[in-house]
Amino acid sequence: MIALVGTWMDVPDGEMVDYDGQPVPRGKFLSWAQVREMQDSGLIEVASHSYDLHHGILANPQGNTQPATTTRLYANGRYEDDAAYLARLRHSLRDSISQHTGKAPRIIVWPYGRSNLAAQEVAARLGMPIGLTLVDGFNDATTPTAVWKRQLIENSPTLQAFAEMLRVTWAPNPGRSVQVDPAPGPRRGRTVADPRPPADTEPQHCLRQARHRARWARNDPVPDQTAAGRRRQAEPHRLADRAPGRRAGVHRPACHLAG
Numbered sequence: 001m002i003a004l005v006g007t008w009m010d011v012p013d014g015e016m017v018d019y020d021g022q023p024v025p026r027g028k029f030l031s032w033a034q035v036r037e038m039q040d041s042g043l044i045e046v047a048s049h050s051y052d053l054h055h056g057i058l059a060n061p062q063g064n065t066q067p068a069t070t071t072r073l074y075a076n077g078r079y080e081d082d083a084a085y086l087a088r089l090r091h092s093l094r095d096s097i098s099q100h101t102g103k104a105p106r107i108i109v110w111p112y113g114r115s116n117l118a119a120q121e122v123a124a125r126l127g128m129p130i131g132l133t134l135v136d137g138f139n140d141a142t143t144p145t146a147v148w149k150r151q152l153i154e155n156s157p158t159l160q161a162f163a164e165m166l167r168v169t170w171a172p173n174p175g176r177s178v179q180v181d182p183a184p185g186p187r188r189g190r191t192v193a194d195p196r197p198p199a200d201t202e203p204q205h206c207l208r209q210a211r212h213r214a215r216w217a218r219n220d221p222v223p224d225q226t227a228a229g230r231r232r233q234a235e236p237h238r239l240a241d242r243a244p245g246r247r248a249g250v251h252r253p254a255c256h257l258a259g
Contacts, residue, residue, distance in 0.1 A: 003109035006051030006096035032100045047107035052092040054111040067114040120146040
């Protein structure tokens, strides 16, 4: 079986095909004459790889792209609604093969292996009830025809490597992660009048913070300006030296900037 992308096949000879963002000469792809020869042999079935879904589309305001089949297009500050989404699916799954081969495809090989119920129903109404995904595992009598599993073979594997691909399956292990990027502007707890100290004054700022914490721990109302006092304030000291009632231990002053 071979699966064809309609927009790639429609590119005239001598021009470049937009192959997922990479320009590739049209001559690197099958010609319609070659496709007809393979179909006429009776050994190869011609399937659809969609007419125009083998690419990513803008998926959100952040500029991420996702597979066109399963993504609601984000444009002009809004997401496409159900009617627009289904209309795009019908247009992008339409048959362009039968006019060159005389036979419409009955199989859709989903681009990137991605589909959903809406896309599967549109494909079935267009005469393609059989769908191939990239879901790992084996097909059996209970596997729905709309989501048959398939293996993606790359780099001409050896027979041993190919057999290993068929023997080993991976159990689904879905995971979801969220990244939150704070909006630009002053950090919480700071104002324009209270900026973070410049980088070259940061050590002095930390030292002042440490001395302040040390004075608070010992209940010193006035900083000790003697050499010994300054040295004691900058060095680690025991909690036993603090106010009564605190547990003994070691306290190391540190600079904790408000954030």
